[in-house]
Amino acid sequence: GAVVSQHPSWVICKSGTSVKIECRSLDFQATTMFWYRQFPKQSLMLMATSNEGSKATYEQGVEKDKFLINHASLTLSTLTVTSAHPEDSSFYICSAALALETQYFGPGTRLLVL
């Protein structure tokens, strides 16, 4: 139980294009989903928290117009990196939680912007 999937697992795109990453909780309904970013050999950096049906709460320093988050259902959240640039290249990981319980993480999406 408590399986979270992400798609795609990796993506390469040209600078200026937009990339959408999907996060799904496969066997439970997640009231809250989280999006993290992780640079090599560093810990997870929380980008935003989203609750189903409401606007995401972004952490300080994270541009909400650049990183669009949609949490339309209890099993799906999407992160769209708009007009991606090389500095946006990173490992993006989502997690899902039921109420205030443990977060279960997806396998991550590696983004490379050329």
Next chain:
Amino acid sequence: EDQVTQSPEALRLQEGESSSLNCSYTVSGLRGLFWYRQDPGKGPEFLFTLYSAGEEKEKERLKATLTKKESFLHITAPKPEDSATYLCAVQANTGNQFYFGTGTSLTVIP
């Protein structure tokens, strides 16, 4: 300010050599402390949740303990497949957010 510090940053053990990883925390009211294992290029894998001081949980060669200021992840007779980065996170009772430590990179040498 809520804060999590893990030590050591890196640990190399011989196979079978038991040791402990430390997670020190300061939080304004602890809802839960979480241990995760992360392999390179993958998302963190949930290991344990601890809620109150004195609580202990075990899974195979791993045992997590909790006090009011820190948590330990004890690894008994580790094997090479235990090599990974172990992350600790705390959740305050004031919100959903997890505060992650920077992790301990464990290498177990055959």
